[in-house]
Amino acid sequence: MNEPSFSDRMKEGLESLLAWQRGEIQLRTYVLEVPDGPPKFSRREVRQLRREMGMSQADFARLLAVSTQTVQSWEQGLRKPSRCASRLLQFISLPEYFEERVATVRKRTRYGESCDEPESSE
Numbered sequence: 001m002n003e004p005s006f007s008d009r010m011k012e013g014l015e016s017l018l019a020w021q022r023g024e025i026q027l028r029t030y031v032l033e034v035p036d037g038p039p040k041f042s043r044r045e046v047r048q049l050r051r052e053m054g055m056s057q058a059d060f061a062r063l064l065a066v067s068t069q070t071v072q073s074w075e076q077g078l079r080k081p082s083r084c085a086s087r088l089l090q091f092i093s094l095p096e097y098f099e100e101r102v103a104t105v106r107k108r109t110r111y112g113e114s115c116d117e118p119e120s121s122e
Helices: 006-021 045-052 057-064 068-075 085-094 095-106
Strands: none
Touching: 045 068, 045 085, 057 068, 057 085, 085 095
C-alpha cells in the first residue's frame, strides 16, 4: 500500500479540522508538556560534567558539536553555553530527563496515533 502524498494528508487534515469545527467529528487530542528553558551551567558544572564522563575537552567538544575552544571558554568562564548547548548538557547530566521526554514522543506514531493501541482489522 502506498503512503498518501503530503498534499493528500494535508487535505485530509484540513477536512477533518473543518468537520471538527462544525461539530461533526471528535478528534483525538494529546497534551504535550513543553519543558521550561534549560538550566544555566556554570564553568565549574561544565568542567565537572566533562570530567565525570572521563572526556578530554576535544572529545567533549565533538560530542556537543562545538569547537574545543568553545568548551575551553565555557570552562574558563569567558563564555556561557547557548540555550541549545545547555539543553544538550542537561540531557547528558540528567539522562532520566531525556528519557522521560523521548518516552512521550515514542508513544505516538508518525500520524499521531498511539503505538499502544491495536490496529483495526478493517
